[in-house]
């Protein structure tokens with residue numbers, strides 16, 4: 001694939017995305033759209049085949065994430081956005097993936113791209129990289145809290161969880177079809193936190209309430225996995241780390257998007273913080289987005 005020698009991203013975000021720490025061990029490729037389906041009123045499912053340089057096994061891990069290279073809707077630049085590989089299938093000829101894209105209010109890179117996307121279109125991708133999974137040691141009671149952007153990740157976590165594992169999972173989405181589409185698991189109790197169409201994403205506080213209720217009813221040590229809007233995730237993370245005093249490795253919480261901030265801005269801020277933290281702690285390997293050294 002000759003494209004792998006070219007820089008993947010142009011424009012002002014290239015410094016972030018081509019930073020050596022960012023691209024270490026990461027593969028390049030393209031995905032070609034083979035189907036575009038409305039899974040639910042708020043979710044478009046993209047199916048694509050891959051032309052990819054890396055080890056195929058890397059697609060079959062729990063919670064794989066990819067970066068899509070997309071045209072910026074406001075400039076000539078290309079920018080990137082991170083999505084979860086909701087499902088992966090391999091046949092004799094190619095690997096095929098599903099990516100579930102949440103449609104959200106307002107103008108954005110991804111929303112503009114979706115409007116013109118057609119079967120046969122190809123998009124350059126970076127990855128996959130295994131994103132965070134729940135702490136699974138000691139069979140601790142596991143609570144999972146996800147808004148609609150993290151439901152694809154939850155699907156892979158349920159899919160790969162041992163049948164003897166138990167978990168309580170809360171998902172917030174306006175669409176029942178997304179909830180019923182999740183894999184079945186004998187140890188999972190699934191709670192749908194329904195949001196009405198008139199309520200904005202990350203406006204209800206229901207995930208935060210569910211997390212504190214789970215905390216109050218469950219004694220002793222816990223394992224927590226939560227992904228969604230940054231502000232809500234910070235409240236969940238602060239409850240379990242500060243109020244409840246759980247160790248860092250048991251509280252896996254990550255902001256997938258942030259109200260009124262674009263992903264490009266988040267990437268730039270994260271790189272600046274990463275470099276600042278690395279100067280304080282040169283052996284750091286994972287940046288905790290909610291904790292900053294003085």
Ligand SMILES: Cc1cc2nc3c(=O)[nH]c(=O)nc-3n(C[C@H](O)[C@H](O)[C@H](O)COP(=O)(O)OP(=O)(O)OC[C@H]3O[C@@H](n4cnc5c(N)ncnc54)[C@H](O)[C@@H]3O)c2cc1C
Pocket residue numbers: 065081082083084085099100101102103104105106107108109110111131148149150152153201255256257258259260261262263264
């Ligand atoms: C590891 C990881 C995995 C992810 N997996 C998925 C996935 O499988 N499916 C998925 O849909 N998303 C997923 N996301 C979230 C997705 O990358 C962001 O929602 C991204 O901001 C969308 O890009 P955009 O161009 O639409 O919006 P941006 O240009 O980034 O933002 C423009 C505006 O839209 C707002 N916005 C962005 N996303 C949302 C939203 N969901 N709801 C309401 N407002 C929003 C922003 O606050 C901003 O004001 C994932 C993120 C990460 C980090």
